[in-house]
Amino acid sequence: MWYRGCDNPAVTSTSPVPSPPAPDGQGGTERRHLAEDARPRVAMGVPLTPQQRVPGHHLRMIHDALRRELAELRERVTAVERGEAGIGDVRQSISHLTMRTTFETLGSFCGQYCQVVTLHHTIEDRYLFPAVAAHAAFRPVADKLAAEHVTIHEVLVDLDDAVLHLEDDETSFRRLSALVHELAGMLLSHLSYEEDELSEPLGLYGIGV
Numbered sequence: 001m002w003y004r005g006c007d008n009p010a011v012t013s014t015s016p017v018p019s020p021p022a023p024d025g026q027g028g029t030e031r032r033h034l035a036e037d038a039r040p041r042v043a044m045g046v047p048l049t050p051q052q053r054v055p056g057h058h059l060r061m062i063h064d065a066l067r068r069e070l071a072e073l074r075e076r077v078t079a080v081e082r083g084e085a086g087i088g089d090v091r092q093s094i095s096h097l098t099m100r101t102t103f104e105t106l107g108s109f110c111g112q113y114c115q116v117v118t119l120h121h122t123i124e125d126r127y128l129f130p131a132v133a134a135h136a137a138f139r140p141v142a143d144k145l146a147a148e149h150v151t152i153h154e155v156l157v158d159l160d161d162a163v164l165h166l167e168d169d170e171t172s173f174r175r176l177s178a179l180v181h182e183l184a185g186m187l188l189s190h191l192s193y194e195e196d197e198l199s200e201p202l203g204l205y206g207i208g209v
Helices: 054-084 089-133 136-166 172-205
Strands: none
Touching: 054 089, 054 172, 089 136, 089 172, 136 172
16 A cells, blocks of 8 residues: 555654564554543633634535545454355355455455544645644644554554555454454544644644545
């Protein structure tokens, strides 16, 4: 995928870059965390005018598109899991073609989704977060969000690798499935935190999205 070997996405963060997780011995990685309990909470719930709420609404619209695509990705993983259940000797040979088509479709979708998420994060790291960090009160939030992008990027790279090595066997699919669920948990939490904390500074300081 095009983001392989790209610049570290957290180009604006002053926070330490987390080390890659160690292998767990089963073809995947140990589960990573976003340290949600360490997230700075700065937004004070300042009333915003309709015009000031526009950037926050725009941000949510972008995030909602990511959420919809993530839901579709998870559904495709679940569909593969359902397709593997209870296949007998004869049905297994018939189902094999269906399974192969499903795997190929899933792999293509995973690749496209990884590109979309990485592009969105790169834009935020290079333009949005520096603008927010220019206001001292919100700099800890911008740094934390950028650091979380690093961890999410690690999952995307691992997911890309899992897609490249995806075969119609249980082991490779189990790895991909685990990574999709890991990405989902992280990304949904990250998007919500970003909306909660950035809508206010975006509106107060006129920062476009």
